[in-house]
Amino acid sequence: MKSDNPMRSIEDEDVCRVCGYTDDCLFFEDTWPTHIICSCCGWESGTQALDVSATREYRGYWTGQGAEWFSRGARPKDWDLLKQLRNIPEDWR
Numbered sequence: 393m394k395s396d397n398p399m400r401s402i403e404d405e406d407v408c409r410v411c412g413y414t415d416d417c418l419f420f421e422d423t424w425p426t427h428i429i430c431s432c433c434g435w436e437s438g439t440q441a442l443d444v445s446a447t448r449e450y451r452g453y454w455t456g457q458g459a460e461w462f463s464r465g466a467r468p469k470d471w472d473l474l475k476q477l478r479n480i481p482e483d484w485r
């Protein structure tokens with residue numbers, strides 16, 4: 393679903409809770425997990441890391457492994473991990 397959708401709800405989340413990546417896909421639609429897999433960290437909404445501590449743990453593991461992109465082809469040339477991590481919604485940092 394694209395962000396130009398006028399029906400976008402405030403409960404929708406288009407930013408990855410783990411890594412802050414966003415490509416306009418919804419990870420949560422109206423609080424319901426969409427089960428999409430983050431192209432960046434490989435986190436799948438709804439199956440893993442549903443609470444803050446598990447989310448942090450996943451993030452720690454992923455960055456500890458070198459923050460490899462799940463979809464290598466999707467990695468922008470000028471990708472900046474630290475910049476992206478700042479996108480993480482406050483509740484999930």
Ligand SMILES: [Zn+2]
Binds near residue numbers: 410411413430431434
């Ligand atoms: Zn992610």
